Amino acid sequence: MTAAHTAPGGTWLITPPSEGRLDSALRAQPDVALLDLEDFVPPHDKDTARTAALAHLAAAPVHGATMLGLRVNAPGTVHGLQDLVALAGAGLREIVVLLPKVESARELELVAQALRAATTGVRVCALIETPRALLRLDDIFASPVLGGVVFGAADYAAATGCRRTSSSLWWARSSIAAAAAAHAIPSIIDSPYFNLGDPEGLRRDAQEARDLGFTGKGAIHPDQLPIIRGAFCPTKEEVVQARAVVSAANRAGGQMVRAGGQMVGPPLVAAARAVLDRAGIHTEPSLHGGIQ
Template identity: 35%
Template sequence: MTHPQPLPLIRSKLFVPGARPALFAKALASDTDAISIDLEDAVLEERKDEARQALTGFLQSDAASGHGKTIIVRINGLQTPHFERDIEACAWPAVDVVNLPKAESADDVRRTAQALSRWEQAHGCTRPIGILANIESPRGLRLAAEIAGADARVVGMQLGFADLLEPLGIDRANPTAIQQLQLAVRLAAGEAGLPALDSAYANVRDPEGYRSEAAQARRLGYMGKTCIHPSQVALANESFRPSDEEIARAVRVADAWETAQKDGTGALLVEGRMIDIPFALRAQAIVAMARTLGILPAAPVRT
C-alpha cells in the first residue's frame, strides 16, 4: 500500500459518541471539518459492542461517503481488551484516520499500523488509514518525537490535557503549563513534518476560554482544535482562520517572493521586513489555506 493521504485542513474536529449513531448524520451535516466517532471515553464499558456495531453499519452505508468531511475514529487503547475489535470495526474504506489514545512509544504506533494493515486487507481497503497519535501521559510527552516519526501512517499528533494533567494534579487553567505542553507537542510533530491538533476544552459554557486557548494554539502553529459540543465548532473554525490582514500580507509576501525568485534574488524586503525562505513558506501556507477556505480564488493552472 501507498502512504496515507496527509491530513487535510482540520480547524474543527467534532467528537460523536459511538453508541449514538443518530448523531453521525447530524455531525456530518454540521460545519465541522472532521468528525471523530468515539469508541473510547464517550462509550460505557457495557455498550462497547453496541458502539462497534453501530460504527460498522454506518461505515458500510451510503451516508459515510460523499460528504467532504474527514472521518476519524477514536479507538480504545492498546492495553484494553477492545483494541483489536475496535480496529476490526473501523478499518473500512470510509475511514480516513484512526485516533490512537495514550500513545506512549513508537512500538505502540507500529502495533496499531500492523493491526490496521491486517483488517484493511480483510475489508478490501485500497487506501491506507492514517494514525492520529494522542499525547496524554508524561511518558508519551517525553517520547512524542519518536511517536511522531514511528511509522509512515502517522499523519498528525493530538494533545490531550485531561489524561495528562488530572492524575498529576496540574491545574488545567494554568496558562503557563498549557502553553508549554502545546509548544512541546507542536515541536515534536514538526520534527516529523506533521500537523498538530489541540486538546478538547471541557467547559462548553465558556466560549471565551475556548477562544483564548484556541488562539494560543494557533499562535503556536496548531492546525485546529477538538470540539466536544457542536457549539464549539464555530469557535474553532473562526479561531484557526487567518485574518483578512494576515491573508493580504501573505499574498504580498508570496507575490514578492515569486518575483524575486524569477529575478534571481535571495532575501528581500517587503514593507520593511526581511523575507527569506522560512517567511516565504509561511506566507505561501497562509495563501494556500485561504484558497482552501474559498477566501481567495484558486491558483491559476500553469501550462
C-alpha cells in the same frame, strides 16, 4: 509519510456513537467526524457501543469532504483489543483510527499491521496525552505509519496534576507542534475546549493552538466549529501583509527586502506563503513581481 496515510487537519468533531449523532456531525461538515468508544462510553456499555459505532460508520450517507473516524479504546486494554478485532472485520474504507494513550511507535505499527489486510485507506493517528508520551515524541513521530497527531489535554492534565490553562499546557502543546514539524507530520490537532458556555475562551484557545503550529482543533459540539474555523483561517490583515511580503520578495529576486516596515528574508517569505496557502490563495515564485 505518504498522502495515503495522512489525516486531515482543520476541525475534528468528536461525538458519542449513539443513534443520530453521526448524521448530526456530518451535517456540521467537520473535516473529521469521529465516533468515540473511549471517554464517551462507560465500561458496561462498551460492547453495545462498538457494535453501534461500526454499524453507523458502515451506513453513513455520502458525506462530502468529511472523513469518518473512530476513537478506539487503548490497545493495551481488553476493550481496545476487541475494538480492533471488530474494526478489522467491519470492511470499512478511508477511515481515521485514533489510538489513545500512545507511548511508542511500536503500538502504532502493530495496529496498522493488524488493520492493513482488512481496511483500505486507514489513517492511524496518535492521541498524545501522557507524560511518558511527551518524553518519547521523537520515537512516536518517526513511525512511518503515523497519519496524524492529536493532543489530549484533559488526560495529560490529570496525569501531571497541572491545570488546563494556557500557561500550564504551553510546554506540552509547543513540544508536540515542534516535534510534529520536525517529522513533517501535516495533521496536528489540538485538544477540544470543554467549556461549551465560553465561546471567547474557545476562540482564544484555538488562536493559541494556531500560533503554536497546530493545524486544527478538536470540538465536542457542532456549535464550536465556526469559531475554530475562524481561528485557523488567516485574517484579512494577515492576508494583506502576506501578499505584500511575497510580492516584495518576487520583485527582489529572492534577496533580503523591506516590506511593510520590516526586513524580509526567506523564512518570512515561507511563512507568508503558508498564510496564503491557508487562505486558499495559490502563489508561485516570480522574477517579474506580483503573486501568480
